Amino acid sequence: MNEVWIFSGSGGKFASGVFSDKDQAILWIESKKLTGVLTKYPVNFGMYDWAIKNDFFTPMKEHEFTPEFEQRFTCASQEHYHFEDGIRG
Secondary structure (H helix, E strand, O other): OOEEEEEEEOOOOOOOEEEOOHHHHHHHHHHHOOOEEEEEEEOOOOHHHHHHHOOOOOOOOHHHHOHHHHHOOOOOOOOEEEEEOOEEO
16 A cells, blocks of 8 residues: 545544545545545655655755654645535535
8 A cells, every 4th residue: 555545624633534545535525524635645654755755845944854844744735635514625
């Protein structure tokens, strides 16, 4: 497995679903009428490292090299879908 799909519900701090198949994730979100974001994540990579490796991000500022920055890092270049009440937007 090289990737997983993670659903983060609106207002939540943690993932509320992890799936190996995007279609299964979408069916679950739709059936539960959930609001949030479904995002594809690579397995065995931190997002900061993945984004740098794939040329989506280049750290330049001093604070971008800190653990505090890396532990909060997200990348808009990840494949992702927004849902509201189970409907993809």
